Amino acid sequence: MRNFGIGIILILLLTLFVHVETTTAASGQTYEVGVNILHVREAADGDADIIGLLQQGDKLTAFQEKYGWVQTYYAGEPAWVAKHYLIPTGSTTTSSQKSMSSATASITVTESSVNIRSGPGLDYRVVAGTSQGETFNAIDHSGEWIQISLSNGQTGWIASWLTDSIQSPKEQKNRTNTAAQSSSIGSLSGYTIVLDAGHGGRDPGAIGLRGLYEKDLVYDTTSTIAQTLRNYGATVIETRTGDYYLSLDERASISNTHYTDAFISVHYNSFPVVSVQGINTFYSSDAGYALAKDIHSSLTSTVPLNNRGMGKENYKVLRNTIAPAILLELGFITNAYDLSIIQTADYQNQVADAIAKGLIQYFR
Ligand SMILES: [Zn+2]
Secondary structure (H helix, E strand, C coil), X not given: CHHHHHHHHHHHHHHHHHHHHHHHCCCCCEEEECCCEEEXXXXXXXXXXXXXXXXXXXXXXXXXXXCCEEEEEECCEEEXXXXXXXXXXXXXXXXXXXXXXXXXXXXXXCCCCEEEECCCCCCCCEEEEECCCCEEEEEEEECCEEEEECCCCCEEEEEHXXXXXXXXXXXXXXXXXXXXXXCCCCCCCCCEEEEEECCECCECCCECHHHCEHHHHHXXXXXXXXXXXHHCCCEEEECCCCCCCCCHHHHHXXXXXXXXXXXXXXXXXXXXXXXXXXXXXXXXXXXXXXXXXXXXXXXXCCCCCCEEEEEXXXXXXXXXXXXXXXXXXXXXXXXXXXXXXXXXXXXXXXHHHHHHHHHHHHHC
């Protein structure tokens, strides 16, 4: 209890400090990440915990700056990044924004009750509300989200699928589309897929050989799958976009707030007996079974790991998801053979491709 008292005093001091800082800092400045991978930290300190990653070209808004660090929001929480890896973009048109602002300066809300958020994702806090028929000026976009200017002079973010704007996601797709993938086996255009990277943050998931965490491996795999499905034209929503904790209910509810066509939770397995190996696909409903069947057969005919079969399991994340839902166990990280395969880029790409083909088969 003594610690609790000290904590309160620290929080009070911190609040005072932060308040003083914000009055002098350049709040609202926007930046673009200028390095391949940028660590997002809990505090303005190179030793502070890493709570996520940003990639080159990602955009962020500064809420305050101090000692060479910029405070922004990441997954709805205040977070800090080192300023010298950032390129200021200002509020005027930059090269990456040109096509958007010249083509569609304004967007119209098409749904009845829509949240405007502080950043480009469902994890950001709600800063305002709007409703059907209202129009806004679009300033920028990030993924499927559009940054708009609000009447109070501030800016906010709105999901493009709740507006008449189809430009931002389209533009993104065109950029990443590779000609080879579109025609021969079909497309996922018009379908919304929710990808759920299991575990995260304080929940490492299974711990594999050499101390590898399941949460890290599934995050990499899910990112590869997301990119591939987008290349096939799908709208992809990732339940977590960094290393942070999400409850199973939150994962299901992210899916349930969209018109989701398929929900795929990605995991790696572990077992005390190191010889156990292979991949499983789980489902909990009839709709899930149909999806599991197509994806599991596509996976097992593509990847070199042992086929452990499909199974019905009453997993909470599957049960609480309205869309057809499956959970993939993509190999045992406690088995040396599986792990040696899992860690190759080839395997990641094979899995991603097999899932895309399984989905196309399923929607057919
Ligand atoms: Zn897991």
